[in-house]
Amino acid sequence: MIEDDVGRLIAAAGGTERDMRNALRDVGAERAVRLLAEELVHRADLEDLPHAEAVVRFACHLGERTVNHLVHVSKGSARHIADAGESDGTAPDVTVRYDTLELVRAVFGPTSARTSSTRRVEWHTTDPIGPHSEVPRTAPLVQRLLRGTAPGLDDLAELSLRFGSDKWGLHFYTPLFERHFAPMRDRPLTLLELGIGGFDDPEAGGGSLRLWRRYFHRAVICGVDIAEKTVVAGGRIRSFRGSQTDPVFLDSVVERVGPPDIVIDDASHRCADVIASFRHLFPILRPGGLYVVEDLQTSYWPRYGGSSEELSSPATSMGFLKTLADAxxxxxxxxxxxxxxxxFGPHVVGVHFYHNLAVIEKGANQEGTLPPWHPARAD
Ligand SMILES: C[S@@+](CC[C@H](N)C(=O)[O-])C[C@H]1O[C@@H](n2cnc3c(N)ncnc32)[C@H](O)[C@@H]1O
Structure with missing residues (x-):
C-alpha cells in the first residue's frame, strides 16, 4: 500500500484503535478529516442530485477536541472551506457529528467493520422539503454525502457508464471484472492501469481511474499514460506520464506507489508493447495479484503487430499469453x-481467456507433480 496520508488512513482503518490514533497523529487530525470529507463528496455523485445546496459542517470528536471541517455542497460541485470552524462567519445548514475514529473506519475500513453509532445529524435550517413534510430541504444532499459511509452496492457497468469508460458499452468487460475483482474489493490495495484515456487531450480521460476509485473504496488508483494527464489526479488517484514500454519509468512509478496488486493494460494495445509491459510488471506484481490485458482483438490485426494467420506466434499478444497456459x-x-x-511458470497460478480479455493470476505455483512411484508415471 502506498505510504502517503491516504494510504496511512486506509491501512489504519483496517487495524486497531491504536493504529488509527497513530495514523491521525502522523497525518494530522485536520488533514485527515478533510481527506475523509473529500472522499465522501466524491462518493456522493453530486451531479445527479436534484438542485439543492448546503453548507455541511463535519464536527469530528477526538478525545476532548472537536475538529471542524466545512464543505459547501451543491449540485455538481463542492467547495471545501479549509480549516474553518464556526468562527469564520460561514454558518452551516447542518452539522454531522462523528467520533473521528469511527468516521475513519466508516470511510476507509472494511465493509464489515463500518458503524455509525456516534453519528448525529443536527439541522440548523429547517425549510421543509415540501408542504406536508418536516424533512429539511437539504436532507437529500446530506443523505448522499453519508451514503458514502456504506458503499459497496454499485454495479460496475453503471459506474463505467457514469464515469465515461468504455469497459461496458463498447466492450462488455464489467461482469468479468466483477468475477475476478469482487473478492478483492474490501482489501487495501494498489491498482495500476496502463492507459488513462483521452489520448492527446490533456483535459480528457480518467474514466476508468474514477470507476476503480469508486469500486475499490480502500485502494490507491494509479494511472500511466504517454500523454499529459495530471488533470485526473486527486483524492486516491495518482497519474504518471510515460510509456508502458519504458522499464525505467515503470520502476519509478512502482517506487512511488509500491508494488501493485492489480495491473490493467489498456494502453497502446500494440502486441510488442503489451508483451514488454507484462514481462516487466508481472514479476513486480504482488503475489495473489491479477494482471489483466484488455482489447486482445488487436492481437489479430497487423496494424498492431498482430496476425490472423500465425495464431501461436509468441510475437503477438495472444500467442504470448497462450504460452502462459503451459506455464x-x-x-x-x-x-x-x-x-x-x-x-513465469513458478508464479502463474491461473490464466483466464475471455472475449478480448485475459486475466492472469499470480501466486506460488510449485506444488510438484505426481510422485515417481505413481503408476501414471511409469513409461
Ligand atoms: C483506450 S485509452 C484508455 C482508456 C481508459 N483506460 C478507460 O477505460 O477509460 C488508451 C490510452 O493509452 C495511452 N497510450 C497509448 N500508448 C501508450 C504507451 N505506449 N504508454 C502509455 N500510454 C499509452 C493513450 O494516450 C490513451 O490515452
Missing part, C-alpha cells in the same frame, strides 16, 4: 520448460 503446468514438462513457461 501453469511447468512442473509437468518432460525436459526443460521453453521460454515463458520456465520464466
Amino acid at each position: 501453469v503446468n511447468h512442473e509437468e514438462l518432460n525436459g526443460p520448460a521453453p521460454d515463458t513457461a520456465g520464466e
Whole structure:
C-alpha cells in the first residue's frame, strides 16, 4: 500500500484503535478529516442530485477536541472551506457529528467493520422539503454525502457508464471484472492501469481511474499514460506520464506507489508493447495479484503487430499469453520448460481467456507433480 496520508488512513482503518490514533497523529487530525470529507463528496455523485445546496459542517470528536471541517455542497460541485470552524462567519445548514475514529473506519475500513453509532445529524435550517413534510430541504444532499459511509452496492457497468469508460458499452468487460475483482474489493490495495484515456487531450480521460476509485473504496488508483494527464489526479488517484514500454519509468512509478496488486493494460494495445509491459510488471506484481490485458482483438490485426494467420506466434499478444497456459503446468514438462513457461511458470497460478480479455493470476505455483512411484508415471 502506498505510504502517503491516504494510504496511512486506509491501512489504519483496517487495524486497531491504536493504529488509527497513530495514523491521525502522523497525518494530522485536520488533514485527515478533510481527506475523509473529500472522499465522501466524491462518493456522493453530486451531479445527479436534484438542485439543492448546503453548507455541511463535519464536527469530528477526538478525545476532548472537536475538529471542524466545512464543505459547501451543491449540485455538481463542492467547495471545501479549509480549516474553518464556526468562527469564520460561514454558518452551516447542518452539522454531522462523528467520533473521528469511527468516521475513519466508516470511510476507509472494511465493509464489515463500518458503524455509525456516534453519528448525529443536527439541522440548523429547517425549510421543509415540501408542504406536508418536516424533512429539511437539504436532507437529500446530506443523505448522499453519508451514503458514502456504506458503499459497496454499485454495479460496475453503471459506474463505467457514469464515469465515461468504455469497459461496458463498447466492450462488455464489467461482469468479468466483477468475477475476478469482487473478492478483492474490501482489501487495501494498489491498482495500476496502463492507459488513462483521452489520448492527446490533456483535459480528457480518467474514466476508468474514477470507476476503480469508486469500486475499490480502500485502494490507491494509479494511472500511466504517454500523454499529459495530471488533470485526473486527486483524492486516491495518482497519474504518471510515460510509456508502458519504458522499464525505467515503470520502476519509478512502482517506487512511488509500491508494488501493485492489480495491473490493467489498456494502453497502446500494440502486441510488442503489451508483451514488454507484462514481462516487466508481472514479476513486480504482488503475489495473489491479477494482471489483466484488455482489447486482445488487436492481437489479430497487423496494424498492431498482430496476425490472423500465425495464431501461436509468441510475437503477438495472444500467442504470448497462450504460452502462459503451459506455464501453469511447468512442473509437468518432460525436459526443460521453453521460454515463458520456465520464466513465469513458478508464479502463474491461473490464466483466464475471455472475449478480448485475459486475466492472469499470480501466486506460488510449485506444488510438484505426481510422485515417481505413481503408476501414471511409469513409461
Ligand atoms: C483506450 S485509452 C484508455 C482508456 C481508459 N483506460 C478507460 O477505460 O477509460 C488508451 C490510452 O493509452 C495511452 N497510450 C497509448 N500508448 C501508450 C504507451 N505506449 N504508454 C502509455 N500510454 C499509452 C493513450 O494516450 C490513451 O490515452
